[in-house]
Amino acid sequence: MSDSKTATSAHPSAPTGRQVAVLGGGSFGTAMTKVLAENGHTVRFWMRNETQVEEVRTQGTNTRYMPDVVLAGDIRPTTDFREAVHGAEAIFLAIPSKAFRDVIREHAAEFEDGQVVVSLTKGIEKDGFRLMSEILQEEIPRTRIGVLSGPNLAQEIAERDLTATVIAAKEPEVRNRVQQLLGCDYFRVYANVDVYGVELAGALKNIYAIVAGMASALSLGENARAMLITRSLAEMSRFAVSLGANPMTFMGLAGVGDLIVTCTSSKSRNFRIGYAVGKGQELEDAVAELGQVAEGIRTLQLVKDKAEDMGVPMPLVGGLHKILYSDASIHDVINGLMTAVQNSDVEFILPRTLSS
Numbered sequence: 001m002s003d004s005k006t007a008t009s010a011h012p013s014a015p016t017g018r019q020v021a022v023l024g025g026g027s028f029g030t031a032m033t034k035v036l037a038e039n040g041h042t043v044r045f046w047m048r049n050e051t052q053v054e055e056v057r058t059q060g061t062n063t064r065y066m067p068d069v070v071l072a073g074d075i076r077p078t079t080d081f082r083e084a085v086h087g088a089e090a091i092f093l094a095i096p097s098k099a100f101r102d103v104i105r106e107h108a109a110e111f112e113d114g115q116v117v118v119s120l121t122k123g124i125e126k127d128g129f130r131l132m133s134e135i136l137q138e139e140i141p142r143t144r145i146g147v148l149s150g151p152n153l154a155q156e157i158a159e160r161d162l163t164a165t166v167i168a169a170k171e172p173e174v175r176n177r178v179q180q181l182l183g184c185d186y187f188r189v190y191a192n193v194d195v196y197g198v199e200l201a202g203a204l205k206n207i208y209a210i211v212a213g214m215a216s217a218l219s220l221g222e223n224a225r226a227m228l229i230t231r232s233l234a235e236m237s238r239f240a241v242s243l244g245a246n247p248m249t250f251m252g253l254a255g256v257g258d259l260i261v262t263c264t265s266s267k268s269r270n271f272r273i274g275y276a277v278g279k280g281q282e283l284e285d286a287v288a289e290l291g292q293v294a295e296g297i298r299t300l301q302l303v304k305d306k307a308e309d310m311g312v313p314m315p316l317v318g319g320l321h322k323i324l325y326s327d328a329s330i331h332d333v334i335n336g337l338m339t340a341v342q343n344s345d346v347e348f349i350l351p352r353t354l355s356s
């Protein structure tokens with residue numbers, strides 16, 4: 001947290017009588033709980049660790065994940081899943097992608113018909129390349145599903161820094177409800193119907209944040225950073241469009257917005273992993289030191305395989321994979337990228353003609 005700020009809660013708004021649930025007691029679950037509680041809603045906050053529940057209940061803190069944050073309002077931490085979701089009009093899931101399906105499957109019977117269930121998770125499942133909304137659709141089709149994604153560093157939201165996000169859902173009622181529940185004077189919620197594009201953008205940008213962290217560690221310069229972010233956008237939208245996403249989604253907050261923040265901020269865990277590796281640290285050591293999830297590492301492997309299967313050129317993904325898993329030197333990979341065939345800038349104007 002920056003020195004000049006405190007993340008103590010504002011006086012919560014008057015109680016609204018609305019009941020919501022947040023599942024997952026890490027950084028983002030804590031930040032979203034804080035927003036919802038400050039907005040006057042009753043928040044059932046589910047996590048698996050009883051000690052953490054006790055700390056939230058008695059101190060209003062979650063020091064393992066957000067050491068400087070004090071929570072206020074009607075927050076009911078619990079390890080009891082049913083108690084958390086029963087009667088909640090909206091359920092927000094901040095569980096890492098690796099555990100997402102297991103948690104939902106184990107508790108599928110506890111969700112109620114028509115409940116609004118919103119994934120906050122920015123990752124992809126290994127088997128079948130499923131996004132979290134697809135897992136929800138498969139495991140709990142009785143519910144109404146949405147996805148929230150955007151330039152949303154948990155720490156800044158907890159500090160009430162001005163932030164915007166995107167709720168993507170097919171049903172207008174789901175979009176409207178989430179906008180009402182979460183929106184406030186420091187948190188704006190925009191709407192989109194391209195669920196797949198919004199969700200895939202959130203997962204893909206984590207890969208490029210690792211690359212950007214490395215570039216920062218090597219002091220490659222501001223021109224290089226602009227090149228990297230822009231070519232990342234070209235690459236991730238090329239991949240997503242080939243899977244059916246709307247290219248215009250990548251012009252929005254969930255696309256270029258999230259890419260910018262994650263590729264430029266040392267508050268991003270993915271960026272920090274790239275920075276550490278760029279400074280010479282082993283990947284496993286960097287991950288262990290972080291102690292929180294950096295989804296981009298898993299996503300990189302899955303996207304590389306999928307892109308190769310589909311024949312979609314992704315030179316930045318390929319280059320990062322070589323650095324992390326084939327012992328290629330960062331300088332050799334950069335040299336390879338810089339001397340590859342020079343292709344078109346915006347592929348929607350001048351189509352890419354070569355596969356390099």
Ligand SMILES: NC(=O)c1ccc[n+]([C@@H]2O[C@H](COP(=O)([O-])OP(=O)(O)OC[C@H]3O[C@@H](n4cnc5c(N)ncnc54)[C@H](O)[C@@H]3O)[C@@H](O)[C@H]2O)c1
Pocket residue numbers: 024025026027028029047048065094095096097099103120121122123152153154155291292293295
């Ligand atoms: N932190 C952010 O700024 C941020 C912003 C937007 C989206 N997200 C996304 O939210 C998701 C969660 O991220 P985070 O920042 O909260 O991660 P985190 O590492 O801070 O916390 C993860 C939480 O998930 C819990 N968890 C892990 N496995 C579990 C299981 N099997 N059952 C129950 N709980 C389990 C952990 O105990 C921990 O409380 C990620 O997909 C991330 O990309 C994070």
Ligand SMILES: O=P(O)(O)OC[C@H](O)CO
Pocket residue numbers: 122150151152153154206209258261262267268269270271293294295
């Ligand atoms: O800390 P990261 O790298 O997981 O990024 C957090 C958010 O996704 C930024 O929008």
